[in-house]
Amino acid sequence: MTKFDLAGRRVWVAGHRGMAGSAIVRRLAREDCELVTATRSELDLLRQADVEEWMKERKIDVIFLAAATVGGILANSTRPAEFLYENLVIATNIIQAARTTGVKKLLFLGSSCIFPRMAEQPMREEALLTGALEPTNEWYAIAKIAGIKLCQAYRRQYGCDFVSVMPTNLYGPGDRYDAEGGHVVAALIMKIHAAKMANNPTVELWGTGKPKREFLFSEDLADACVFVAKNYSDEMFLNVGTGHDITILELAQSIAKVVGWQGTFTFDASKPDGMPRKVLDVSRLKALSWSASTDFETGMKHAYEWYVANRA
Numbered sequence: 001m002t003k004f005d006l007a008g009r010r011v012w013v014a015g016h017r018g019m020a021g022s023a024i025v026r027r028l029a030r031e032d033c034e035l036v037t038a039t040r041s042e043l044d045l046l047r048q049a050d051v052e053e054w055m056k057e058r059k060i061d062v063i064f065l066a067a068a069t070v071g072g073i074l075a076n077s078t079r080p081a082e083f084l085y086e087n088l089v090i091a092t093n094i095i096q097a098a099r100t101t102g103v104k105k106l107l108f109l110g111s112s113c114i115f116p117r118m119a120e121q122p123m124r125e126e127a128l129l130t131g132a133l134e135p136t137n138e139w140y141a142i143a144k145i146a147g148i149k150l151c152q153a154y155r156r157q158y159g160c161d162f163v164s165v166m167p168t169n170l171y172g173p174g175d176r177y178d179a180e181g182g183h184v185v186a187a188l189i190m191k192i193h194a195a196k197m198a199n200n201p202t203v204e205l206w207g208t209g210k211p212k213r214e215f216l217f218s219e220d221l222a223d224a225c226v227f228v229a230k231n232y233s234d235e236m237f238l239n240v241g242t243g244h245d246i247t248i249l250e251l252a253q254s255i256a257k258v259v260g261w262q263g264t265f266t267f268d269a270s271k272p273d274g275m276p277r278k279v280l281d282v283s284r285l286k287a288l289s290w291s292a293s294t295d296f297e298t299g300m301k302h303a304y305e306w307y308v309a310n311r312a
Contacts, residue, residue, distance in 0.1 A: 002233040004105055004161070006226070007032040012060045014038075014045065014094055015067030019174040020109060020167070023222035024064050031226065036060060045090045052097040063106040064225055065094055065147075070176065072183050073136045073206075073274055080139040087143030095150045099160055106162040107229045108151050110144045110237060112214075112278055113137045114166065122243060122281035125166070125236055134275045152235045161233050165225060168241035168280050172218030172299060173306035184248065185215065185300075188255050189307050196261040203256075204266045207273035209249035214241050214279040217299035220292040227290045241280035242292045258300045 011028060015021035016037040028035055036058055043054050045067055069086040076083055091108070098106045115123045116131030128148075133141050151162035171185035178186070188205075195203045224240045232238065246254070252265055282291070 002231060004230050004233065006062065006230060008034075009061040009104070010034045010036055010059055011062040011064070012036040012038075012055070012058070013064045013066060014090075015065070017174075018066060018068070018070070019170060019172055019176070019218050020221055021064070021066035022174040023172060023218040024066060024225055027219070027222035027226050033062070045093060046086065048089075048093045048096065051093045052100060055097050055101045055103070060098075060101065061104045062229065063094065063098055063103055064229070065091070065106060065108045067094070068109070070140070070183075071178075072187065073272055076137040076140055077272075083139040084143055087140060088146055091143065091147035091150060095147070095154060095162065098162070099154055099158055104161060105229055106151070106160070107225055108147050108162065108164040109225070110148050110164055110166045111140065112166055112168045112239075112241070112280060113141045114145050114148070115278070117275050121277050122279045123239070124281040125239055125284060128237075136272050136274050148237050151237075155235055163228060163232055163234065164237035165228055166237050166239045166280070167221050168214040168216050168239075168278070170218050170221055171215055172303050174218070175303065175307075177307060177311045184213070184251070185255070185303065186307075188252050189259070189304055192252070192256050192259045192261050193304075193307065193312055195263060196259055201263045202266050203252070203261075203263060204268055205248060205252055206268055206271035207248065208269055209252070209265065209267055210247055211273045211275065212245040212247050212277040212279065213251065214243070214245040215251070215296065216241050216292060217294040217302070219302075220294050220299075224285065224290055224292075227288075228285075231288060236284075238285050239280040239282050240285060241282050243280065243282045245277065245279035246296075254296065254300060255304070258297065258304050
């Protein structure tokens with residue numbers, strides 16, 4: 001197993017205010033490294049010259065590339081240009097600047113939506129580019145695939161130690177609580193909490209409630225990212241998940257239990273379901289001796305407590 005020491009390194013978490021990035025920041029506090037961050041007002045990731053100059057001045061050694069324009073099915077389908085352009089530019093600017101400024105290690109965060117809509121389940125890393133993408137998130141997926149391929153290409157051509165991880169659906173503190181632009185867990189926490197506060201007896205779910213999804217606690221993802229940065233150096237990206245999935249209805253029922261709402265769910269079948277099933281094969285990462293440690297109910301309690309304290 002390749003060993004890369006983070007001790008004494010200047011480590012930049014790009015996207016440190018997002019759910020994944022903020023979790024990585026918290027996890028890196030346990031490493032003997034110097035943490036570097038930049039807000040959007042301090043550094044515009046869409047401007048390549050600015051990114052390169054900023055990195056050169058700060059002598060960055062390691063990058064965790066968690067910055068992205070993100071959202072759920074509605075956001076993806078109504079803002080395709082933003083999702084494709086901004087995510088492409090963020091990835092290309094940072095990866096190129098990492099090469100020109102001599103960054104020693106870069107870890108790129110992809111997304112499980114990169115896999116074909118009808119990929120064999122659980123989805124193995126080798127399934128990439130073997131079929132058509134899910135139309136409801138293809139714009140984001142194409143940008144993330146490009147980021148993975150950039151890391152592979154820079155490794156091949158320039159010998160850069162750039163690696164990628166492929167997280168499954170995330171939830172946890174710092175999630176984007178936006179009824180129209182957020183991911184499914186955040187959207188359901190908002191809906192069910194609102195129903196509890198208003199004593200509403202029903203909550204409507206998009207689609208049929210039958211699609212199956214896998215969910216990973218953000219703190220577990222952060223631990224995996226640090227583990228991979230320290231212990232992995234290869235071209236193939238690594239899936240990061242639990243290897244277990246549940247239906248959207250089961251997800252809603254689990255959130256209702258944590259929130260303390262006792263009602264019934266209705267369904268708007270006119271809304272899209274997305275991929276029928278999405279669960280990752282995590283055997284590669286398990287073979288390296290890492291697996292998720294947070295059970296779903298414990299993670300969901302942390303996510304809900306953060307929402308009540310910070311957003312509700």
